[in-house]
Amino acid sequence: MSKNLVQFIIEEQRRVPGASGDFTGLLSDIISACKHIAHAVNKGELIGVLGSAGSENVQGETQKKLDVITNDIFIKATEWSGHLAAMASEEMDNIYPIPKQYPRGKYLLTFDPLDGSSNIDVNISVGTIFSILRCPEGVTNPTANDFLQPGVKQVCSGYALYGPSTMLVITTGHGVDGFTLDSDVGEFILTHPQMTIPADTQEFAINMSNRRYWEEPVQRYVEECTKGKDGGREKNFNMRWVASMVAEVHRILTRGGIFMYPFDTKEPGKAGKLRLLYEANPMSFIVEQAGGACSTGRERIMELKPTGLHQRVPVILGSKNEVERVVGYHKGT
Ligand code: AHM
Ligand code: MG
Numbered sequence: 001m002s003k004n005l006v007q008f009i010i011e012e013q014r015r016v017p018g019a020s021g022d023f024t025g026l027l028s029d030i031i032s033a034c035k036h037i038a039h040a041v042n043k044g045e046l047i048g049v050l051g052s053a054g055s056e057n058v059q060g061e062t063q064k065k066l067d068v069i070t071n072d073i074f075i076k077a078t079e080w081s082g083h084l085a086a087m088a089s090e091e092m093d094n095i096y097p098i099p100k101q102y103p104r105g106k107y108l109l110t111f112d113p114l115d116g117s118s119n120i121d122v123n124i125s126v127g128t129i130f131s132i133l134r135c136p137e138g139v140t141n142p143t144a145n146d147f148l149q150p151g152v153k154q155v156c157s158g159y160a161l162y163g164p165s166t167m168l169v170i171t172t173g174h175g176v177d178g179f180t181l182d183s184d185v186g187e188f189i190l191t192h193p194q195m196t197i198p199a200d201t202q203e204f205a206i207n208m209s210n211r212r213y214w215e216e217p218v219q220r221y222v223e224e225c226t227k228g229k230d231g232g233r234e235k236n237f238n239m240r241w242v243a244s245m246v247a248e249v250h251r252i253l254t255r256g257g258i259f260m261y262p263f264d265t266k267e268p269g270k271a272g273k274l275r276l277l278y279e280a281n282p283m284s285f286i287v288e289q290a291g292g293a294c295s296t297g298r299e300r301i302m303e304l305k306p307t308g309l310h311q312r313v314p315v316i317l318g319s320k321n322e323v324e325r326v327v328g329y330h331k332g333t
Helices: 005-014 022-047 065-078 117-122 208-213 216-231 245-255 276-289 320-330
Strands: 052-056 062-064 084-089 107-115 126-134 156-162 166-171 176-182 187-192 203-205 258-261 293-295 315-318
Touching: 005 022, 005 176, 005 187, 022 065, 022 107, 022 126, 022 156, 022 166, 052 065, 062 065, 062 117, 065 084, 065 107, 065 117, 084 276, 107 117, 107 276, 117 126, 126 245, 126 276, 156 245, 156 276, 166 187, 166 245, 166 276, 203 245, 208 216, 216 320, 245 258, 245 276, 245 315, 258 320, 276 293, 276 315, 293 320, 315 320
Parallel strands: 084 107, 203 258
Antiparallel strands: 052 062, 107 126, 126 156, 156 166, 166 176, 176 187, 258 315, 293 315
8 A cells, every 4th residue: 555644744753762653743734724725726716716705815816715715714714723822824914822712732734725825716737835933932922023933944844736636745854755646545645755856947937017117137047048049048048927936846856947925025025025934945845955055146035134024035936956056146136
């Protein structure tokens, strides 16, 4: 019988002397949440979950019904079991401390329950992103400040991709493993052990409609990619843009590539589009563990000291040699 995800994490737990099983329990809850979200996403209009919820989140974005439903699924699946002290999500203004009727645990969870949700009504892949941090020692009533830990402190991160297959990809700092949901037996089966990102690529992903707002180093890089062999690069490039970061990162983990949502001047006061704590950091942990690189253009994303729960950062990630080239173009700017 093929190895499933629960078996995989129990084996991981055995590598940690004195592990209490809390982490394994938390991950089992997250797996359960992702299965329920996969079901809702897959049923779509059959169960009336498409379309707008008529509300806005803290970032001023219109929430889809599924943004709200999946946020609720994640809370319900993880709040009860005593492994978490608090959680934070793209869809909640403030942190969600574990309610008093449940025991509190030693972990903090951040998540984007439905990333790429602009794609949901058009039946294109979406995903869930999560990150697990330790609650600081001695803290029983965590505040938002306790979540402001650099990405290097993550215990685990992962994403679920709701595409033609539902997949869950995780890292605990020992490489990256991918599991495919076998919906007949209801289990995630290890199908993509130790995923790695090739250092070189001929594929870039960026929203070209923002071109006029980018800084010079990104303008230069993309210009060179589009000119390819006619513009001094040794190869021609292909471009993709799914508008679903989970799908883009999964493509990069499968065949390489570079993904950029860089600094732009489109909306003054916003350093980029993607959020550090539940998008950029968890994805960076996975990409680095698979041999890729992640930067804002000027700094390694996972070394940033967060300043706010919903802080946005520029994101440039993927195949190492291309990311390093873009970072090189930023030097001195
Ligand atoms: P979301 O969390 O509100 O869905 O926003 C994040 C998504 C990413 O998945 C994707 O890379 C990006 O937004 C697409 O943005 P744009 O519509 O500007 O191309
Ligand atoms: Mg998102």
